[in-house]
Amino acid sequence: MSGEPRVAVVTGATSGIGAQIAGRLHADGLRVVIAGRSQERGASLQAEWAGYGRYSRGRACEAPRRSR
Secondary structure (H helix, E strand, O other), rough: OOOOOOOEEEEEEOOHHHHHHHHHHHHHOOEEEEOOOOOOOOHHHHHHHHHHOEEEEEEEEEOOOOOO
């Protein structure tokens, strides 16, 4: 399996610590799926990373709080 591409799905990746983690994983050569509330920020990161010739995908999503 060492020839298989490594993929990371990072939630909260459109801002803060999630964005930093996603950026680091991308810089380390992983394929990154950006999941976060801001579709615009996800698209911006995806466009920025496209210049490096690496795969990334963005998805806007929000995990609602559970009812108690």
